[in-house]
Amino acid sequence: MNYNILKHLTLLLTHTGLLLLFAPFIHSYIKKIKAMMQGRIGPPILQGYYDLIKYFHKETVASNQTSWLFSITPFIVFSTTLAAGLLIPTFTSEEFIVSLGGIILFIYLFGLGRFFMTSSACEPGSSFCSMASSREMMFATLIEPVMLLPLFVFVCMYGTNNICETVNQLASKGVALYTPTYILSIIAIFIASLAEMCRIPFDNQETHYELTMVHEGMLLEYSGKQLGIMFFSGWLKQLIIISLIANLLFPLYTMPGFTFASLCFAVIIYLLKVLIVSTFIVFIETIVAKVRLFRVRDILMTSFIMSIIALVISVYKGKGLGV
Amino acid sequence: MNVTLTQFILDHNHESLSSYLVGVVLLVSILMSGCHRIETMIRFFAIQSLSLILIMFIAGVVNHNPHILIISTIIFVGKCILIPTILMFVLKQIQINREIETYVALPVSMLLNCTLTALIFAIIPNIGIEKELHVLSSGLLSTSISVILIGLFIMMTRKKALVQIIGLYVMENGIFALTIDTIFEMPNVVEMGILLDLLIGALVMGVWVYRIRQSFETINVEELTKLRG
Numbered sequence: 001m002n003y004n005i006l007k008h009l010t011l012l013l014t015h016t017g018l019l020l021l022f023a024p025f026i027h028s029y030i031k032k033i034k035a036m037m038q039g040r041i042g043p044p045i046l047q048g049y050y051d052l053i054k055y056f057h058k059e060t061v062a063s064n065q066t067s068w069l070f071s072i073t074p075f076i077v078f079s080t081t082l083a084a085g086l087l088i089p090t091f092t093s094e095e096f097i098v099s100l101g102g103i104i105l106f107i108y109l110f111g112l113g114r115f116f117m118t119s120s121a122c123e124p125g126s127s128f129c130s131m132a133s134s135r136e137m138m139f140a141t142l143i144e145p146v147m148l149l150p151l152f153v154f155v156c157m158y159g160t161n162n163i164c165e166t167v168n169q170l171a172s173k174g175v176a177l178y179t180p181t182y183i184l185s186i187i188a189i190f191i192a193s194l195a196e197m198c199r200i201p202f203d204n205q206e207t208h209y210e211l212t213m214v215h216e217g218m219l220l221e222y223s224g225k226q227l228g229i230m231f232f233s234g235w236l237k238q239l240i241i242i243s244l245i246a247n248l249l250f251p252l253y254t255m256p257g258f259t260f261a262s263l264c265f266a267v268i269i270y271l272l273k274v275l276i277v278s279t280f281i282v283f284i285e286t287i288v289a290k291v292r293l294f295r296v297r298d299i300l301m302t303s304f305i306m307s308i309i310a311l312v313i314s315v316y317k318g319k320g321l322g323v
Numbered sequence: 324m325n326v327t328l329t330q331f332i333l334d335h336n337h338e339s340l341s342s343y344l345v346g347v348v349l350l351v352s353i354l355m356s357g358c359h360r361i362e363t364m365i366r367f368f369a370i371q372s373l374s375l376i377l378i379m380f381i382a383g384v385v386n387h388n389p390h391i392l393i394i395s396t397i398i399f400v401g402k403c404i405l406i407p408t409i410l411m412f413v414l415k416q417i418q419i420n421r422e423i424e425t426y427v428a429l430p431v432s433m434l435l436n437c438t439l440t441a442l443i444f445a446i447i448p449n450i451g452i453e454k455e456l457h458v459l460s461s462g463l464l465s466t467s468i469s470v471i472l473i474g475l476f477i478m479m480t481r482k483k484a485l486v487q488i489i490g491l492y493v494m495e496n497g498i499f500a501l502t503i504d505t506i507f508e509m510p511n512v513v514e515m516g517i518l519l520d521l522l523i524g525a526l527v528m529g530v531w532v533y534r535i536r537q538s539f540e541t542i543n544v545e546e547l548t549k550l551r552g
Contacts, residue, residue: 179339180346301430302354305437309349312444313462 007258011094012086018267019085019243023235024048026242026278031206033282048235055228063124063221073120074222074229080113081233085240089247091263091270093164093171102161103151107144110196110237114140117230121218128210132217135293139195139202139214142300146192149307150185154248156314157181163244171251184310186248191303193241195296198234200285202296239274242281246273341381342462344374348500349440349466352473352493357433360421364489365410371470371496372402379503382459394514401518406492406525413485413529417536424543426480436476440469456505463504471497484532484542488525495521 028048035042044050062070086096087106118133155161158169170177195202198215207213210220219230250273291299348371355367376395383391414420427435447465458464474494478487495517536542 180343183343184346184350298357298430301433302357305353305357305433306350308437308441309346309353312441313346313349315444 008094010263011092012096014263014267015090015092015094015096016082016085018090018270019082019236019239022271022274023232023239024052026239026274027235029275030278030282033279034285037282037286052228052232055231056225058224058228060224060226062223062226065125066120066123066221069116070120070123070221071226073116074226074233076116077113078229078233078236080109081236081240084109085236087163088240088244089164089167090243091266093168093247095162095164103148103155103163104161106163107147107151111140111144113233113237117218121221124221126221128213128217129220131211132213132215132220135214136218139296142297143192143195146188146300146304146307147196149304150188150192150310153181153185153307153310153314156311167247167251170248177251181310181314184306184313186245188303188307188310189248190245191299191306193245194281194284195300197238197241197281199281201288201291201299204290242274242277243270246270246277249273249277341378341460344378344381345460345463345466347371347374348378348470348496352470352497353433353436353440355489355493356436356473356477357429359423359429361414361483361485361489362411362420364486365407365414368410368489368492368496369403369407371493373399375496375500375503376402378463378500382503390511394511398514398518401522402496405522409522409525409529410485410489413532416533417485417542419483419485419536419542422481422483422486424482426482432476432480436469436473439472439476440465443469443472459504463500467497467500467504469497470494470500473497482543482545484528484535484544487544488528488532491524492521 025045025048028043028045031047032042032045084106087100087102087109114136118136121129121133121136151163154166158166160166160169194200198205203214204212205216207216210217213220215234219227222230252269351367351371351374355364355371358364358367376399379398380391380395383395425432444465447468448461452458452464471494474490474492474497477490477493479490481487481490532542535547539546
């Protein structure tokens with residue numbers, strides 16, 4: 001077998017396997033650390049896996065008012081999320097889907113999943129589900145530009161819309177990569193991705209009160225295996241976004257050679273980066289209170305403005321701001 | 324002056340050091356225009372002044388100005404300690420700490436200021452000012468003009484008298500940035516005069532706002548059309 005194909009295949013399988021394997025772990029890790037910060041004991045660190053096993057052993061029940069859309073939505077959401085996961089660098093910056101749209105594809109794969117999720121939430125006719133899906137759509141219109149604009153700043157800076165290529169170029173700059181443009185766009189991406197991951201200033205994942213639910217509210221009518229898949233794709237999305245931020249923040253290590261030892265080392269470094277970023281997210285969640293629904297716009301507006309300033313400064317490059 | 328600090332600034336690319344500060348100035352002024360807590364606005368003003376003073380300090384060190392430490396210390400005491408303290412004291416006296424009603428909604432005003440900044444950054448390099456004047460960096464030139472206009476915007480669109488005073492100080496900070504950019508620093512006497520002016524201004528306007536609050540029970544400038552004895 002050709003050595004290059006073998007390498008590519010190994011990397012692809014490790015990449016996908018890591019994402020699938022660690023998504024529940026990161027979710028439980030965030031819950032555990034958050035509980036410890038609030039002085040509680042919290043669920044065990046493997047609770048995510050226990051939950052998934054429990055859901056997959058249960059029977060799936062759906063309302064008889066629902067159509068095929070309701071039953072295929074979990075699979076569509078899961079596959080779009082996983083496809084978005086192939087576009088980002090994790091422990092390696094090898095590209096798996098070359099020349100297929102880069103960041104735009106990345107953002108709109110999430111958009112596709114969200115479209116199916118919100119449409120299927122309207123199907124059973126539950127008022128809580130419909131309310132949650134209309135809120136989710138409101139968030140989506142705000143999140144998409146705010147997610148895209150800082151990534152466009154990186155496109156402006158490095159002339160490529162491929163995230164893996166961007167991270168490679170960032171890694172080659174060393175410590176000099178922390179320019180004002182970069183810092184502003186990272187802050188903007190971070191705020192927008194908190195909204196995309198449905199975390200606290202925007203949406204409370206741990207709420208048990210249907211009126212305040214946004215993301216959870218759409219899953220109210222799902223049960224059993226379908227609910228398991230929906231939860232799993234939510235956690236997968238969270239891990240994907242965290243790895244994107246981690247790799248943009250610390251693009252330190254790219255694998256030098258292709259041996260088993262270097263692969264293991266790269267995976268360990270990657271996991272450390274992800275754990276650092278998730279701990280930081282927990283820290284933010286602990287000190288910040290959830291905002292009112294209509295104040296979400298203001299926070300995302302701030303993030304939008306930071307990315308516009310970053311764009312202005314990056315276009316201004318070489319004209320005396322010294323960026 | 325501290326020799327190691329001077330060496331540090333000279334060793335590193337001073338342009339890249341001050342470019343972070345320019346970014347901070349720009350960001351803080353736009354955030355200020357969309358801020359509804361007066362206390363936060365005063366803090367932002369202090370941060371903005373501090374970054375400008377640091378830019379001036381770096382420029383002075385690079386140009387081997389021996390008086391730069393004294394001047395920047397005096398301006399630091401005035402703009403980052405005395406004026407914010409006076410404004411905070413007035414704020415505590417009048418017991419109003421947030422502004423809800425404005426002529427332009429706060430997120431919209433933030434967006435407008437952002438557009439304004441982008442326009443200025445697009446226009447200023449093309450009209451050739453920096454060729455006429457010997458400027459420190461043309462990024463700082465565009466930033467200072469944006470800050471002046473943002474200060475004007477804050478004064479125009481806000482209704483509370485105290486916030487209008489803060490808008491005036493933002494404008495003054497913009498002019499300060501412009502002077503750093505074009506002539507590195509003003510003569511000491513002029514700098515002292517301006518600082519004294521601002522301090523007395525803060526005191527007088529503080530008393531003025533307090534008196535308005537006493538007799539009208541509001542600091543909303545729209546209410547100041549009626550005569551009261």
